[in-house]
Amino acid sequence: MNLRRDDFAALDANDPLAPFLARFHRPKDLLYFDGNSLGMLPEAARRRAIETVEREWGQGLIESWTAARWIDLPEKVGGKIAKLIGAGADEVIATDSTSINIFKLLAGGLKLRPGRRVILTEAGNFPTDIYMAEGLAHLTGDVEVRLADDVVPAITEDVAVVMLTHVDYRSAALHDMAAVTSAAHAQGALVLWDLSHSAGALPVDLGEADFAVGCGYKFLNGGPGAPAYLYVARRWQKAFSQPLSGWLGHAAPFAFELHYRPAAGIKRAISGTPSVIAMSLLDASLDLLIEAGMHRIRDKAQKQMDLFAELVDARCTEAGLKLITPRDHADRGSHLSFSHLQGYELTQALRERKVVPDFRAPDVIRFGFTPLTLSYVDVWDAVGRLAEIWHDGLWRDPRYSVKAAVT
Ligand SMILES: *Cc1c(COP(=O)(O)O)cnc(C)c1O
Numbered sequence: 001m002n003l004r005r006d007d008f009a010a011l012d013a014n015d016p017l018a019p020f021l022a023r024f025h026r027p028k029d030l031l032y033f034d035g036n037s038l039g040m041l042p043e044a045a046r047r048r049a050i051e052t053v054e055r056e057w058g059q060g061l062i063e064s065w066t067a068a069r070w071i072d073l074p075e076k077v078g079g080k081i082a083k084l085i086g087a088g089a090d091e092v093i094a095t096d097s098t099s100i101n102i103f104k105l106l107a108g109g110l111k112l113r114p115g116r117r118v119i120l121t122e123a124g125n126f127p128t129d130i131y132m133a134e135g136l137a138h139l140t141g142d143v144e145v146r147l148a149d150d151v152v153p154a155i156t157e158d159v160a161v162v163m164l165t166h167v168d169y170r171s172a173a174l175h176d177m178a179a180v181t182s183a184a185h186a187q188g189a190l191v192l193w194d195l196s197h198s199a200g201a202l203p204v205d206l207g208e209a210d211f212a213v214g215c216g217y218k219f220l221n222g223g224p225g226a227p228a229y230l231y232v233a234r235r236w237q238k239a240f241s242q243p244l245s246g247w248l249g250h251a252a253p254f255a256f257e258l259h260y261r262p263a264a265g266i267k268r269a270i271s272g273t274p275s276v277i278a279m280s281l282l283d284a285s286l287d288l289l290i291e292a293g294m295h296r297i298r299d300k301a302q303k304q305m306d307l308f309a310e311l312v313d314a315r316c317t318e319a320g321l322k323l324i325t326p327r328d329h330a331d332r333g334s335h336l337s338f339s340h341l342q343g344y345e346l347t348q349a350l351r352e353r354k355v356v357p358d359f360r361a362p363d364v365i366r367f368g369f370t371p372l373t374l375s376y377v378d379v380w381d382a383v384g385r386l387a388e389i390w391h392d393g394l395w396r397d398p399r400y401s402v403k404a405a406v407t
Helices: 005-013 018-023 043-059 061-067 070-084 098-112 127-140 177-186 265-269 276-292 294-315 343-352 376-392
Strands: 092-094 118-122 144-148 159-165 190-194 211-214 229-232 335-339 358-360 364-368
Touching (some): 005 376, 043 061, 043 276, 061 070, 070 092, 070 229, 070 265, 070 276, 092 265, 098 127, 098 190, 098 211, 159 177, 177 190, 229 265, 276 294, 294 376, 343 364
Parallel strands (some): 159 190, 190 211
Antiparallel strands (some): 211 229, 358 364
């Protein structure tokens, strides 16, 4: 490969998404490949935070629930997320965390499938998805959480809900959503998709899916601990119920009735008061993704990932980094993962050289590709610093082997 840095600068000069870079706070010199774990701060979100805190809260106080439409935020933000995942605005609501939404939807799914007591998922699924299912099984006492290596052949007639993460958090391997959904439906099971590594990363088409969840702080750039969202297909909304039946999911919250009656539609999936400040930031951040368009974002990410992988092949040959992400565009999400015995040390050394990937035990270095915050020159420079670190042996420094609390 005979590419030079100038070739990457030329790609930036012709990139229709390049103007978005300036709309984020991108710390100088930092090559940030971790927008798949915590998205960067959009200037619009920063301004919105100040507006929400100083004017809406500081000046407006309680009036802001109506005057600033705080009360509508879960539906408004849900409607924006719906645009990114091929759903109707009335099918998505922003609320709680991904973990809690998984619990609510699994419980709701079990209710819709009386007589079936199995939640089927993948052994490699993200831990919280499995843990929340286990918590529900513990609570109910008669639900089995079944783990399979290959889910489709394991969908049997006792399965109530098949729960999968669309893009694998380690390898970035992508499930065929339509195929799995129809295999589940053929056995009478419902499907819950976790879109935490999909929404904002690639165009999603939920098709016939029953339920979905996803988080707001990764590709959606909502900020640390941003609210998550959930999706309930329109056809289930009347029959759907969930156990965290709080007052804001009530049909008439301000009637203060004695007993719970679920709101019509997706609002019954809400429990309590939304985190207004956090949700306002997410609301502002989503506009950038919608404006840029998921197809353009996806195209640029694929190109950046191809270039990154080619550069690693050409310039870090002796390092022995093994790409565990599929090279085929149709089979991967928006990060590249390399396995390496010294993956943790390499990650630490990279961070010290201002290249930020992250590390997932036992041996995976992940580089996330978020085209609104990443230039082509960033791709060139990051692989250059990686090659330097390998050749200098910098990663061998013993202080890089000390594990931090958050990796
Ligand atoms: C990040 C992530 C979550 C996060 O769950 P929280 O409740 O926000 O901590 C859940 N599932 C998957 C697949 C994730 O990648």
